Amino acid sequence: MTDDLSGAATQPSEEPVAFDLKGGVAGARRALPIALSVCAYGLVFGVLAQQARLSLLEVLLMSGLVYAGSAQLIVLSLWAMPLPIAAILLTTLIVNLRNLLLGAAISPWFSRLPPLKAYTSIFFLADENWALTMGEFAQGKRNAAFLLGSGLVLYVAWVGSTVVGRTLGDVVHDPARFGLDFAFTAVFLSLLVGLWKGKSDLLPWVVAAIVAVAAAHVLPGKWYILLGGLAGSVAGVVRHAD
């Protein structure tokens, strides 16, 4: 039975889930180094948005209301007059579909919160602060405000840096020049080390990696995250059923 639950070790016990300032501040502090790298990308987005002829107000509203880096970047390539609205909305949906998985994974904790707190916090859900929060939960910490606190820091970094990038124009260089593009990967890898629970994770993780690499080769955008994550987690469940 213990082995059967190995995959479910990150599930919460019956204890209540906290949501307070302490958790929010802890999340904000953990997000600070990642905010630097978010800023680098925000500047790049701002510069590209200027080239795509978005106004400053449009950049501010898009970053502030949509708040989804990869979707916004891909939409820039579609941004031409007359606006292909249907294509833009469909692209946004497809690029962001992976949020469904993130929301499902975080639901055992967030479904215990009052709806206002849960559905306000979830606006700030992004790959980076979701992963940080799951790392916290995996260590047995149960303060759901961690997602909101870390999310707010990344939100301010994103909105601020995209607006600065749009204003400054092309003064920013390629983040890859300083290895900054690798910062996200490094953070995700560190979190993986903390999430490793033993041999039972091997098969699902290998399946996720193979499917993601293959999908990234043949499909555009972020499909590889959705497909790899689904294939790996389903492989884990199927193996248990045997």
Add this chain to the structure above:
Amino acid sequence: MQTSLLALLTIFGMALVTYLTRMSGLWLMSHMTLSTRMKAWLGYLPGTVIVAIVAPTVFSTGLAEAGAALATVLVMARTRHVLLAMIVGVGVVWGLRMLLATLR
């Protein structure tokens, strides 16, 4: 560059679509009774999603990324310090890219 009404409506549409993708996973899971199998699936999700996020960068970009990934994981496993692991990863990828560029 003037802000057009159509552009604003498009941005509001993007915002709505994005928020729906963020809230649906939580909403669906909160309104279902979860079987043991569903719970096991949720338990596997965080690890497999993160593996899927990093796998293309780590395994099919190049030697610099693969080497930096290895360094990051080793530092994290030894020290359990996320910030240190991140700094080492970024430093190693930067160094290896320069090295590989000069060798070419």
